[in-house]
Amino acid sequence: MRARSILVVAAASAAALIPAASAVAGTGPSPAPAKQHLTARSTAPSEAGNPLTTTAQAAGVCADAYQIGATAYINRAGAHVASVKQFYSPSCKRNYGYVWVWQSFRSKIKDYDVSTGVYSYSRDQIVGQDWWNATNGQEFWSLPAATVSECTAAIGTLRAPGDPVAGQAVTAKRC
Secondary structure (H helix, E strand, O other): OHHHHHHHHHHHHHHHHOOOOOOOOOOOOOOOHHHHHHHHHOOOOOOOOOOOOHHHHHHOOOOOOEEEEEEEEEEEOOEEEEEEEEEEEOOOOEEEEEEEEOHHHHHHOOOEEEEEEEEEOOOOEEEEEEEEEEEOOOEEEOOOEOOOOOOEEEEEEEEOOOOOOOEEEEOOOEO
């Protein structure tokens, strides 16, 4: 009986790790026109991700990129310290990883390491990955990833000085 209980718990735990649904990159609704218009006027960085910032443009992010899928969070000591998102550009047909480091973390920790990219399930590798070492920046964009016909997820890492490994988060799988 105990072995059966363990198997049931193991099966339930495994099922919880499988996404309930997938979506093709770029499918689903694009941002509402009003939201697109507000973003288009601003070049200010934001937690939501603005493809018109200087940082985004330097990484090669196309201006029409918008978030696909839900946000994931990097945790440290039981608290959210950064957001991870995946973006898609219909005009450039590229995906991007995005990491936004929360101010509460930046105020306490200086010179941390960050990386972001787009994980391709078919290639079993991170595409468009970029790294920043000993930075105190807030917004980080991956390089463009030609992965729109593949199942993907954005991945982000954040390592504070003295941490033996980086904290990481991965968004839900998109197909």
